Amino acid sequence: xxxxxxxxxxxxxxxxxxxxxxxxxxxxxxxxxxxxxxxxxxxxxxxxxxxxxxxxxxxxxxxxxxxxxxxxxxxxxxxxxxxxxxxxxxxxxxxxxxxxxxxxxxxxxxxxxxxxxxxxxxxxxxxxxxxxxxxxxxxxxxxxxxxxxxxxxxxxxxxxxxxxxxxxxxxxxxxxxxxxxxxxxxxxxxxxxxxxxxxxxxxxxxxxxxxxxxxxxxxxxxxxxxxxxxxxxxxxxxxxxxxxxxxxxxxxxxxxxxxxxxxxxxxxxxxxxxxxxxxxxxxxxxxxxxxxxxxxxxxxxxxxxxxxxxxxxxxxxxxxxxxxxxxxxxxxxxxxxxxxxxxxxxxxxxxxxxxxxxxxxxxxx
Numbered sequence: 001x002x003x004x005x006x007x008x009x010x011x012x013x014x015x016x017x018x019x020x021x022x023x024x025x026x027x028x029x030x031x032x033x034x035x036x037x038x039x040x041x042x043x044x045x046x047x048x049x050x051x052x053x054x055x056x057x058x059x060x061x062x063x064x065x066x067x068x069x070x071x072x073x074x075x076x077x078x079x080x081x082x083x084x085x086x087x088x089x090x091x092x093x094x095x096x097x098x099x100x101x102x103x104x105x106x107x108x109x110x111x112x113x114x115x116x117x118x119x120x121x122x123x124x125x126x127x128x129x130x131x132x133x134x135x136x137x138x139x140x141x142x143x144x145x146x147x148x149x150x151x152x153x154x155x156x157x158x159x160x161x162x163x164x165x166x167x168x169x170x171x172x173x174x175x176x177x178x179x180x181x182x183x184x185x186x187x188x189x190x191x192x193x194x195x196x197x198x199x200x201x202x203x204x205x206x207x208x209x210x211x212x213x214x215x216x217x218x219x220x221x222x223x224x225x226x227x228x229x230x231x232x233x234x235x236x237x238x239x240x241x242x243x244x245x246x247x248x249x250x251x252x253x254x255x256x257x258x259x260x261x262x263x264x265x266x267x268x269x270x271x272x273x274x275x276x277x278x279x280x281x282x283x284x285x286x287x288x289x290x291x292x293x294x295x296x297x298x299x300x301x302x303x304x305x306x307x308x309x310x311x312x313x314x315x316x317x318x319x320x321x322x323x324x325x326x327x328x329x330x331x332x333x334x335x336x337x338x339x340x341x342x343x344x345x346x347x348x349x350x351x352x353x354x355x356x357x358x359x360x361x362x363x364x365x
Contacts, residue, residue, distance in 0.1 A: 040108070041080070046102050048078035048095025063161060074098060077166040083154035085110070086117045086146045094129075094158035100167030105129045105155060117147040129155050131275060134190035137246060156248065175238050178204040179265050181273045183335025187260025191216050191252025197229075199260045203237050203274060209257060216249045224249040232257065264337040273356065275334060276302035277364045285358035289314050289350030294325075297358045302365075306330050307355055315345045322347040330355055 045055060045066045052068025052075055055072035059065075065079040077096040082089040091109035096102060105126045112118050119125070119141050128138045135155040184200045195214035200207050209229035216225065224246035231240040238257050242250035281299045293312035298305050307327035314323070320346035329338040336356040340348035 003351040009147050009227075032136050036241045036321075042094040044080075044106060044108050045078050047106065048093050050078040051075050052082070058221045060161075060165070064111075065162060065165065065361030067166070069071040074166060076103060077162050080156050081154040081158045082109075083157070084123060085150045086112050086144075089122070090147065090150050090154065090360040091245065092151065092154050092158070094155055094162070096158075096166045097160050098167065100163040101131050102129050102135070102155065102159060102204060103131075107151070111351045112144075112147055117137065117144050120151050121142050126151075135159065136192045136196065137192070137194075151227060160251070160264060175202060175261050177206055177236055177238075177261075179337050180204070180261050181264060181337060182275050183264070183333045183337070184208075185260040185333070186212070187258070187336070189252040189254070189256030189259060191221065191224075191249040195249075195252050195256060197256040197260060199257050201261070206233050206238075209233060209253075211253060214249075216246075216252075221246050224253060228253045237262075271332075273336060273359055275299065275359065278302070278359060279363045279365050281362065282308070283362045284363065285354045285356040287352070287357065289319065289322075289347040289349040293347070293350050293354060295351060295358060296355040297363065299359070304334055304359075307331055309351060312347075314350075319344050322351065 035340065042055075046052070048153050049055065050068070051069030052070060054069045056067045056069065057064060058067060063079065067074055068076040068078070075098050078093055080091060081095055082091045084090075086315045088111045089109070090107060090112070093106045093108050094102060095104035095106075101283065107121045107126070110118060110121055112120070122141075122166060125141060129135050132138065135152050138152055140152070180201045182202050182266075184198060186196060186198050188194055188196050191214065193215040196212050196213050197304060198208075198210045200209075209232050211225045211229065214221070214225065224243040227243045228250050232238060238254060238261065240254070242254075278299045280300050282296055284294060284296045286292050286294045289312065291313040293314065294354065296306075296308045296310050298307075307330050312319070322341040325341050326338060326348050330336060330352070336352055336359065338352065
């Protein structure tokens with residue numbers, strides 16, 4: 001028994017000494033390991049922005065990212081993102097150019113099945129993300145669906161965060177629905193794939209939002225396709241909360257509605273034109289296409305019932321599609337802002353200008 005006790009004490013002392021030794025080694029090597037990891041991270045950042053003369057580290061909403069500058073101007077950006085892979089999280093460094101487009105994708109941490117999941121590290125496949133609008137539309141690697149989806153999701157996360165930072169748009173920000181003229185507008189956005197919406201505005205309020213086309217995952221996307229439009233109508237705003245479990249679809253719907261409405265927001269100090277308050281009658285005004293043109297607009301019971309181009313000197317043949325289609329679109333959408341006809345932009349814009357002037361000068365009920 002004494003020998004057993006002595007042996008136990010000896011083993012305990014050996015383990016304690018070994019543990020102490022490991023602790024000492026860890027304490028001495030940890031700073032070196034951390035420094036090496038930081039150097040590797042910064043090397044990945046520099047590789048993502050090769051044209052940058054200066055790299056600045058920034059933080060927003062708890063996320064760290066880097067901006068590359070040259071002569072004081074932003075020439076790119078980079079962010080480290082991760083997503084759950086088949087075994088462990090996959091870490092990526094995603095680079096952006098000055099236009100806010102993806103310029104590079106590099107995997108910096110990957111522990112997956114050799115020869116299967118590790119194929120997501122293939123440069124040819126990663127290069128498919130460069131310049132894409134929707135990373136979720138990049139084809140997955142056969143046999144490595146989980147890992148492929150993880151990379152695609154991580155790239156989309158990076159794009160959602162960085163695009164507006166690197167190349168902020170003057171049109172960013174909430175949409176003032178009160179400045180959107182009455183009408184029904186269409187727009188496209190990117191969920192898992194491209195989707196399209198129809199948005200109806202009346203009296204400064206969103207009265208209907210419909211997802212008219214999509215290829216989202218059946219079942220998974222359904223709560224977003226019904227819930228997000230409903231929230232927009234109830235709250236009368238575009239930026240509503242996403243639906244849990246259907247984030248990409250929710251964000252795609254929000255993006256599509258913004259794309260539908262933003263081109264029609266009136267930025268001047270005057271309020272949006274309320275067609276429903278215009279007195280019945282026919283009103284005329286001129287606009288400028290390639291040359292001056294004149295329209296006659298008929299309103300009845302608060303709706304535009306007819307638009308005619310009554311005089312113009314536009315180019316025969318070239319302007320004809322706009323002269324026939326734009327008035328029809330204005331009546332159908334009940335809006336003075338509709339899509340221009342390709343190849344006849346000036347004529348299209350001239351007609352819309354004339355219609356808007358005719359209605360803006362019309363008496364109200």
